[in-house]
Amino acid sequence: MAPAAGMRPSPDALSVVMDALSRRLADRFSVSAAVREQHAHTLTWIQNQPPDCVVFPRDTAEVAEVVRLCVRHGAPIVPFGTGTSLEGHVNAPFGGVCVSTERMSEIVAVHPEDLDAVVQPGVTRRRLNDHLRDQGLFFPIDPGADASLGGMAATRASGTNAVRYGTMRDNVLGLTAVLASGEIIRAGGRAKKSSSGYDLTRLLVGSEGTLGIITELTLRLHGTPEAIAAGVCPFPSVAAACAATTATIQCGIPVARIELLDALQVRACNAYSKLALPEVPTLFLEFHGSDAGVAEQSERFGEIAADFGGGPFEWATRTEERNRLWQARHDAFWAAAAMRPGARPMSTDVCVPISRLADCVAETQADIAASGLVAPIVGHVGDGNFHCLPLIDMADPAEIAACEAFVGRLVERALAMGGACSGEHGVGQAKMKHLEAEHGAGAMAAMRAIKRALDPQNIMNPGKIVIP
Amino acid sequence: MAPAAGMRPSPDALSVVMDALSRRLADRFSVSAAVREQHAHTLTWIQNQPPDCVVFPRDTAEVAEVVRLCVRHGAPIVPFGTGTSLEGHVNAPFGGVCVSTERMSEIVAVHPEDLDAVVQPGVTRRRLNDHLRDQGLFFPIDPGADASLGGMAATRASGTNAVRYGTMRDNVLGLTAVLASGEIIRAGGRAKKSSSGYDLTRLLVGSEGTLGIITELTLRLHGTPEAIAAGVCPFPSVAAACAATTATIQCGIPVARIELLDALQVRACNAYSKLALPEVPTLFLEFHGSDAGVAEQSERFGEIAADFGGGPFEWATRTEERNRLWQARHDAFWAAAAMRPGARPMSTDVCVPISRLADCVAETQADIAASGLVAPIVGHVGDGNFHCLPLIDMADPAEIAACEAFVGRLVERALAMGGACSGEHGVGQAKMKHLEAEHGAGAMAAMRAIKRALDPQNIMNPGKIVIP
Known part of the structure; x- marks a missing residue:
């Protein structure tokens, strides 16, 4: 990686911080090399850059204490969820304190009548969904990994069913965060709409820990669909599969998932999952709705697919059948x-x-x-x-x-x-070099100005997104 | 109104700005008292506070020129769309230059295949929808007034069908804006998702001109529904109507509009529109989907309404019938x-x-x-x-x-x-005094820090949202 502007704390400052954290948090403070490496580990090829220590606060107040201490001594802070991010988000290029949200894993409240839940950031999406299942509710965002909801918010995660339910941008109603000032802010809330002031919720969502640490989230929930249909459809070419996708979206079919695997990926899935799919570009689909609704959607998609030379489109609504049809997609990464x-x-x-x-x-x-x-x-x-x-x-x-x-x-x-x-x-870390080409000099200057305003010392996850 | 911190430009500075604008923009510059008052006019009871002059730039570059001139001389800038905002957004408590987007009314591009449109900010929502109709597309956000899309974005507008399609927060994919630095920024873009950097789009949406002037918008479009059903349903009490609404949302019925009129409002509508509706709390509904879909939704809603003592639920799909059923709602304001x-x-x-x-x-x-x-x-x-x-x-x-x-x-x-x-x-202006009670001291400090970072002189619509 190209070096990114930021500063290591002085050895003296660092030892003051570490001593204080060790005294305050006891066994919720670690300097073990294994723990430190594990907390800089990402699933990727990017070189591991461990923090100087890892802490495991239990609530917002403890996070604020940690942040205030780090601010006073200029020690970098790297928030950590489950470490499943992919672009070096949790590396600590300037050392400092990794703040894990592992012990902040309480589901604080579920409000079925308002279709929302309040959670600590360390709750993972699967655990939330296990908790919700009996109430006929679910949280739709599915990035694949069983990521923490705080990390998903911080990285503006989405995944397979964003096409229907949106991304974390759309499904975080509000949040609590600790800023670099050590101040605790609440943004947004439980009302479904608001036109009251700057959208700090959306500013924090996707800020990757560079503006603050998210310590609580209010999430939008959805009712479990009455019926689910899943299907799989081979196509003669990537172009044909993409054209069928575009037509499906344009027709307003409210598809819940529509996933493309190219021929190489299908071949990999056949080998790994012992399947016999035709080794051609293939779409995997899911529809949510009433029994009649998912049947209508499936049939309309089948007609669109045929228009583009795709098919046969095989679909089913029973769970076992759906799992069989989608197995290749589920196993795709491995x-x-x-x-x-x-x-x-x-x-x-x-x-x-x-x-x-x-x-x-x-x-x-x-x-x-x-x-x-x-x-x-x-x-x-x-x-x-x-x-x-x-x-x-x-x-x-x-x-x-x-x-x-x-x-x-x-x-x-x-x-x-x-x-x-x-x-x-x-x-x-890995895509910083592309931001200016995408956003232009004006927008980058605005991002840097915001970063400087909210984190004048550049201690919140330094070396990520922008160099102030 | 309580006085809000801000500063009038000195008479000398103001006359330099006005002379330069007059020379540069000729007949697109006005100091007429009628024009100035009209551009501070809001639909409300709030006292009119006119700007010193009104300018009518034609494009982003001209807006940037105006802003740079105002910045150099410390003159306040008040962006103006159609003046249909309701809380004193376009008043000029410190005088200065009103920047009308009236002449920025070009529909720059429509991309039917991507379901998006690029527009200048002065385009109104009705004009956009007239333009889109033949292409089977529409822009759903409907705040009632035929507001400009730039103003709707700046105020994070929504309205009747936000329940299904979201608000301006969800339907602005990207924008161009001129910040107080005079810099032109592009935020967001035409991709449906992005996890690339701070969400400047959402920061500008709802910032009410206090962080910059929106000079172009990329909007998400939707396919015109194949079928629309509209209905009206009386209830014995507000509580029963609200309970039926909550149950409808919880059941996942994708209602496109669900509007409550209380008994007093129904009485007003009967008198004004010569109707004979029962003078009780009444829900007005609209469903979008396929023929079968809207029939299914309507029938399910009718059952829910009956569970809460509501009904009879009368609904129809033919345009004339729909208009008849919804007439009271359409005329409600007047x-x-x-x-x-x-x-x-x-x-x-x-x-x-x-x-x-x-x-x-x-x-x-x-x-x-x-x-x-x-x-x-x-x-x-x-x-x-x-x-x-x-x-x-x-x-x-x-x-x-x-x-x-x-x-x-x-x-x-x-x-x-x-x-x-x-x-x-x-x-x-009118709701500034409530923001701290809603958001707390921490969030207000963050909003002020962002305002100071992007508008250090406090010249972008001063006296609105936050006092930096």
């Missing part, structure tokens, strides 16, 4: 990783207007072929968002460089098509 | 105003979690009765958002004071129930 044992996945994503999706995927496949990389593609195509998963031999610097260059071209391609350098993985 | 000729409406709104809606409306009705005010209630109840329209005699200072006190109690009641001081009208 199936891809298994294609090249010992290699590391350099998972990356971009997002483009859906009219450009087919072009962007096709050009990217051509680029992969020309680069000699092994890189299956999986896309949340209803949003124009797709992932490439180059599998790289970390012992080969030339391959790492080739892969980084490929990601650079992928981002440039998406930006040239009016897209974003990341649809859902975020910026972290 | 019907209310006609109840007390010569009086001014002090239109106000709050928003609460829907579980508290029935209580909040009932307590508010009791408060209205005890205060001796004439104040019908209309609510976007699917969102927990409702309006009171006290009709006041502006010649009677005691009545004005009583009405202001009533609005204060209404806000306190909503906040005590976990709500917001405004669901969709915004802060402007």
Whole structure:
């Protein structure tokens, strides 16, 4: 990684901070090398940069204490959820204190009548959904990993069913956060709408810990659909699959998930999950609604697919059948990783207007072929968002460089098509270099001004998103 | 209004600015008293505070020129759309330059395949929808007035069908703005999702011109529904109507509009529109979907209404029938105003979690009765958002004071129930005094820090939202 502006605390300042934290938090403070490395670990190829210590506060007040101490002595603070982010978000390039939300895992309240829940940030999405199941409610955002809800908010996560339910941007109603001032702020609330003041909720969502630590969340819930249909549909080409996706969205079919696996990814899934799918670009779909509604949606999609040469479209509503149809999609990440044992996945994503999706995927496949990389593609195509998963031999610097260059071209391609350098993985360390190309000098100056205003010492997750 | 911190430019500075603007913009610069008053005019009881001049730039570059000139000489800038805001947003308490977006009314591009449109801020929502109609698309946000889309974004407007389609927060994909630095920023873009950097789009949406002037918008469009059903349903009490609303939302019926008129408002509509509706609390509904879908939704709602003692639920899908059923709702504002000729409406709104809606409306009705005010209630109840329209005699200072006190109690009641001081009208001048009670000292400090960072001279619409 290119070095990012920021500063290590002086050894004296650091030891004052660590002594105070150790006394205050006792066994909820750790300097063990294993714990520190684990808390800088990301699922990616990015080099591990451990913090000087890890703390496990239990509530907002304790987080505020930790932050005030760090502010006083200029020690960097790196918030940590479950460590499933992908772009180096939890690395500590300037050392400092990792604030884990692991012990902040209380489901504070569920309000079924208002379709909202209040949770501490360390609650994971699966645990929340387990808790909600009996009440006929669910929280839809599904980034794949069983991430913490605080981390998902901080990285503006989304995933497979954002096409219907939106992203964390749309599903965080309010939050509590500790800013670099040590002040505790509440933003938003439990009302469904508000036109009351600056949207601090949306400013914190996606700020990746660089403006504050989220210590409580109010989340929008949804009623469990009466019926769910799932289906799978092969296509003659990526272009045909993308065109069918675009037509489905344009027709207003409220598809809950619409996922593309390219031919290489399908081949990987066949090998890994012992399936016999045709090794062609394939869409995986899910529909939510009433019994009649999901049948109508499924049938209409089948007709659209046929118009673009796709099919047969196989779909089902019974749970076991649905699981069978979707197995390849569920196993996609591990199936891809298994294609090249010992290699590391350099998972990356971009997002483009859906009219450009087919072009962007096709050009990217051509680029992969020309680069000699092994890189299956999986896309949340209803949003124009797709992932490439180059599998790289970390012992080969030339391959790492080739892969980084490929990601650079992928981002440039998406930006040239009016897209974003990341649809859902975020910026972290790895995509900082692309932000100015996407947003322009004016917007970057505004982001830096906001960062300086809220974190004048640059101690909140320094070296991520913007260099103030 | 209580005086708000800010500063008039010196007479010398002001005359330099006005001379330069006059030379540069010729007939697109006005100091006429009528034009100035018209551009501070709001639909409300709030005292008119005209700017020193009004300018009519044609594009982003001209707006940037105006802003740079004002910055150099410390002249306040008040952005203006159509003047339909309700809380004194376009008043100029410190004089300065009103920047009208009237001449920025080009529909720059429509991308049907991506369901988005790019518009200048002076385009009104009706004109956009007229333009889109032939393409089978529409822009859903409907605040009642034919407001400009720039103004709607700046005030985070919503209205009747936010319950299904969200608010301006959800439907602005990106924007161009001129900040107080004179810099032009682009935020967001045409991709449906992004996790790339701070959400400047959402920061500008709802900032009411205090952080910058929006000069272009990328809006999310929706496909025109295949079928629309509209209906009307009387209820024995406000509590029963609210309970039926809550149950409808909880059941996941994707209602497109669900509007409450209280008994007083229904009486006003009967008188104004020559109708014979039962003078009881009444819900007006609209459903969007396929033919089968809207029939299913309507029937399910009818069953829910009956469970709560409501009905008969009359509904229809033919346009003329729908218009007949909804006439009372369409005429509600004018019907209310006609109840007390010569009086001014002090239109106000709050928003609460829907579980508290029935209580909040009932307590508010009791408060209205005890205060001796004439104040019908209309609510976007699917969102927990409702309006009171006290009709006041502006010649009677005691009545004005009583009405202001009533609005204060209404806000306190909503906040005590976990709500917001405004669901969709915004802060402007009139609700500034309530922000700290809603958001707390920490969040207010953060808002002020952001305001100072982006507008260090406090010249962007000073005296609105926050005093830096």
